[in-house]
Amino acid sequence: MSHPDTIAAADRQLAVEGVSKSFGGVQVLTDIGFSVPVSGLSGLIGPNGAGKSTLFSVVSGFQPGDAGRVSFAGRDLSRMGPVERVRAGLGRTFQVPRVFGSLSVRQNLAAAAPGQAGETLAGVFFRGARIRRQEAEIAARADGILEFLNLARVADKPAGGLSGGQRKLLELGRALMVRPKMILLDEPFAGVNPVLIEEIADRIRAIRETGVDGSGGIGFLIVEHNLPSLSALVERMIVIDRGRLLAQGTPQAVLADARVREAYMGGAV
Numbered sequence: 013m014s015h016p017d018t019i020a021a022a023d024r025q026l027a028v029e030g031v032s033k034s035f036g037g038v039q040v041l042t043d044i045g046f047s048v049p050v051s052g053l054s055g056l057i058g059p060n061g062a063g064k065s066t067l068f069s070v071v072s073g074f075q076p077g078d079a080g081r082v083s084f085a086g087r088d089l090s091r092m093g094p095v096e097r098v099r100a101g102l103g104r105t106f107q108v109p110r111v112f113g114s115l116s117v118r119q120n121l122a123a124a125a126p127g128q129a130g131e132t133l134a135g136v137f138f139r140g141a142r143i144r145r146q147e148a149e150i151a152a153r154a155d156g157i158l159e160f161l162n163l164a165r166v167a168d169k170p171a172g173g174l175s176g177g178q179r180k181l182l183e184l185g186r187a188l189m190v191r192p193k194m195i196l197l198d199e200p201f202a203g204v205n206p207v208l209i210e211e212i213a214d215r216i217r218a219i220r221e222t223g224v225d226g227s228g229g230i231g232f233l234i235v236e237h238n239l240p241s242l243s244a245l246v247e248r249m250i251v252i253d254r255g256r257l258l259a260q261g262t263p264q265a266v267l268a269d270a271r272v273r274e275a276y277m278g279g280a281v
């Protein structure tokens with residue numbers, strides 16, 4: 013029987029147990045297991061092709077795992093699809109931002125809101141008071157997020173004209189629209205200039221502390237190749253190599269680990 017302390021801890025963890033995945037006979041993930049706090053700042057690192065994106069896909073429900081279990085804040089997500097997992101509080105962003113280039117930045121955010129009544133057939137014919145109220149709520153929430161992410165000045169610009177870093181902020185904003193408890197963040201610093209990297213890191217810290225509207229902190233699990241910027245941000249790192257868990261611990265301990273240094277460029281980290 014589980015100890016009460018273990019149950020309480022599980023209520024606050026994203027836990028991955030025994031996750032394996034192969035594509036056409038090629039084993040990409042093998043028996044991966046780790047847990048990170050829902051409200052924490054954690055990193056997931058590993059050399060190119062280690063399986064990080066595949067692991068994100070399995071955790072977020074975009075691809076089924078062949079084996080294993082994913083649980084979140086005490087709930088077993090393993091049989092849920094991606095939309096249900098988002099509803100359970102686990103959001104995500106993508107390595108390549110999935111923004112609609114011809115829509116405005118504000119419209120991109122509004123389009124990411126969950127369960128919009130305006131999307132239904134009834135909504136097309138009958139824009140009742142409930143729908144208008146919901147749209148007003150979505151617009152207010154989008155504006156709050158734009159302000160928080162310092163994107164208010166480009167709110168009405170087409171998203172296609174944003175810089176790489178602004179697109180990353182917009183992706184983060186889209187993930188925030190669904191009011192998650194935790195966000196899986198895929199390469200937030202890739203293709204971003206150093207000044208904006210600092211700004212994105214600062215926003216992530218603030219979101220983790222207070223949330224966007226003071227409604228409570230939101231945790232992150234972050235895949236990132238920029239190890240100096242990531243280790244300055246997160247409290248712990250999970251390392252995978254060739255589809256297996258290699259190490260976990262504080263950034264300092266992990267980056268000093270000989271096996272991790274060996275996995276990255278034969279020790280030249």
Ligand SMILES: Nc1ncnc2c1ncn2[C@@H]1O[C@H](COP(=O)(O)OP(=O)(O)OP(=O)(O)O)[C@@H](O)[C@H]1O
Pocket residue numbers: 035036040058059060061062063064065066067
């Ligand atoms: N749909 C797929 N079909 C076949 N092989 C795949 C598929 N997706 C990923 N792979 C393979 O799985 C391995 C892990 O890929 P994955 O993209 O998860 O690694 P990664 O750690 O995210 O890499 P990177 O850091 O380069 O983004 C790679 O060898 C890749 O070619």
